[in-house]
Amino acid sequence: MDVVIIGAGPAGTMAARVVAEQGFTVTVYEKGPLKREKPCGGAVSGRVLREFDFKASNQFWDRPCTGIFLCSPRNKTATLPSDRTMAYFVMREKFDYYLAREAQSAGASLVENAPAEPLVKNGKVVGVRVNDEEIRAAIVIACDGTPSSCARALNLYRGNDSNQAATYQYQMSMDNTEIDEKIGNNLEIYFGSSWVPYGYSWIFPKDGIVTVGCGTWFRAFKHYTITMKQCLDRFIKDHPVAREKVKNAHVLYPQSAMIGFSGISSPIYRDGFMIAGDAAGFVSLPTGEGIYYSMVSGKIAGEVAVEALRKEDFSKGMLKKYKERTDQRIGADMKWGPWLRRLALDTERDQEHVVKISAKDRWFGTMVRDMIVGDIPYNMFLWNLVKRPHKIGKFWLGI
Numbered sequence: 404m405d406v407v408i409i410g411a412g413p414a415g416t417m418a419a420r421v422v423a424e425q426g427f428t429v430t431v432y433e434k435g436p437l438k439r440e441k442p443c444g445g446a447v448s449g450r451v452l453r454e455f456d457f458k459a460s461n462q463f464w465d466r467p468c469t470g471i472f473l474c475s476p477r478n479k480t481a482t483l484p485s486d487r488t489m490a491y492f493v494m495r496e497k498f499d500y501y502l503a504r505e506a507q508s509a510g511a512s513l514v515e516n517a518p519a520e521p522l523v524k525n526g527k528v529v530g531v532r533v534n535d536e537e538i539r540a541a542i543v544i545a546c547d548g549t550p551s552s553c554a555r556a557l558n559l560y561r562g563n564d565s566n567q568a569a570t571y572q573y574q575m576s577m578d579n580t581e582i583d584e585k586i587g588n589n590l591e592i593y594f595g596s597s598w599v600p601y602g603y604s605w606i607f608p609k610d611g612i613v614t615v616g617c618g619t620w621f622r623a624f625k626h627y628t629i630t631m632k633q634c635l636d637r638f639i640k641d642h643p644v645a646r647e648k649v650k651n652a653h654v655l656y657p658q659s660a661m662i663g664f665s666g667i668s669s670p671i672y673r674d675g676f677m678i679a680g681d682a683a684g685f686v687s688l689p690t691g692e693g694i695y696y697s698m699v700s701g702k703i704a705g706e707v708a709v710e711a712l713r714k715e716d717f718s719k720g721m722l723k724k725y726k727e728r729t730d731q732r733i734g735a736d737m738k739w740g741p742w743l744r745r746l747a748l749d750t751e752r753d754q755e756h757v758v759k760i761s762a763k764d765r766w767f768g769t770m771v772r773d774m775i776v777g778d779i780p781y782n783m784f785l786w787n788l789v790k791r792p793h794k795i796g797k798f799w800l801g802i
């Protein structure tokens with residue numbers, strides 16, 4: 404086997420597709436079924452379609468996203484519409500299966516219900532162990548999401564209570580006419596510690612479904628006795644803005660998962676080994692967006708694997724290209740995301756001001772909207788503000 408990949412999420416199937424397209428053998432081991440609903444808001448930024456050349460006509464999505472709706476801790480609201488489709492709302496079962504089929508069509512082999520772990524001999528990753536079978540491969544790419552068991556086995560895991568978030572959400576059935584009327588095609592974000600301490604809540608519309616959830620840092624719950632489920636139930640029942648929107652929606656099923664904000668693992672490559680997607684920490688701190696970053700890192704890992712196979716060089720000297728290229732493509736967002744969060748979104752005061760100014764100042768609102776959907780890199784967002792001190796003044800004073 405040339406390449407073995409652990410995990411069939413967006414990172415793993417993207418990497419597999421790239422390797423298979425170049426005629427090398429690649430197998431993806433997925434611990435669950437290929438058709439599975441990963442807990443996720445399911446907002447896929449428009450750049451995913453643009454950069455990976457996916458056709459919107461391939462119906463892997465439920466609803467286009469044409470606006471952002473923000474609600475502040477004190478229930479001020481800002482609606483930031485766009486005249487174009489900025490993102491797509493997907494159900495992950497459909498979206499991930501679509502990506503898996505694309506990888507299969509390219510020639511990758513995908514094995515479901517097959518939990519895998521890295522096979523290490525003399526300190527080197529030389530393949531994977533699946534059940535009791537040892538499978539050797541020139542290159543292993545770990546794409547097993549967060550908290551990655553591969554990262555933990557290889558001592559690359561950096562998660563702790565301060566940099567990992569817990570989430571809880573419901574997929575709720577809701578009549579499409581009512582979704583159109585009350586939510587439309589907006590991605591809705593609700594700030595406010597009184598609903599979920601230090602975190603935020605969301606409503607994402609789909610086709611006959613709304614995804615309603617909340618998330619916060621693990622550490623936040625050290626000082627509270629409330630559970631995430633209680634936070635979400637209270638949000639749905641009592642939030643002055645949200646409760647009206649979802650009052651006729653019915654819970655289909657709950658979902659819970661972690662989001663790892665621990666930053667990028669170090670290293671993300673070793674001899675014969677790379678780690679991509681959530682498993683490597685490629686997630687946006689300000690928004691929690693991870694699908695795009697997973698796909699980018701998975702694709703780059705696949706490309707570097709192909710080059711290594713062509714040169715028959717699987718050393719870390721060769722695979723360091725993976726780190727260089729991910730730094731180049733998505734490193735700035737990973738670096739500046741924490742700054743953006745710290746400078747503009749960390750406190751309720753900041754969140755109140757972001758919503759207030761977004762509603763009043765068109766330029767600011769457009770910037771915030773485009774930053775949320777990934778159309779403006781975080782460093783550009785901050786730079787655009789630095790160039791306009793009066794906007795910073797407005798933001799700072801909340802006027």
Ligand SMILES: Cc1cc2nc3c(=O)[nH]c(=O)nc-3n(C[C@H](O)[C@H](O)[C@H](O)COP(=O)(O)OP(=O)(O)OC[C@H]3O[C@@H](n4cnc5c(N)ncnc54)[C@H](O)[C@@H]3O)c2cc1C
Nearest residue numbers: 410412413414434443444445446519547548680681693694
């Ligand atoms: C509640 C919530 C809401 C989110 N909302 C959004 C959003 O709206 N937009 C967005 O862009 N991102 C969102 N994210 C983040 C997004 O879900 C992730 O960034 C993305 O799924 C990461 O893709 P991945 O391929 O790295 O990992 P995953 O999608 O987690 O895939 C990893 C795969 O590996 C498999 N696996 C794990 N261990 C093993 C093993 N030992 N052997 C074999 N297989 C294994 C898993 O079963 C899984 O299928 C959200 C996350 C959460 C928790």
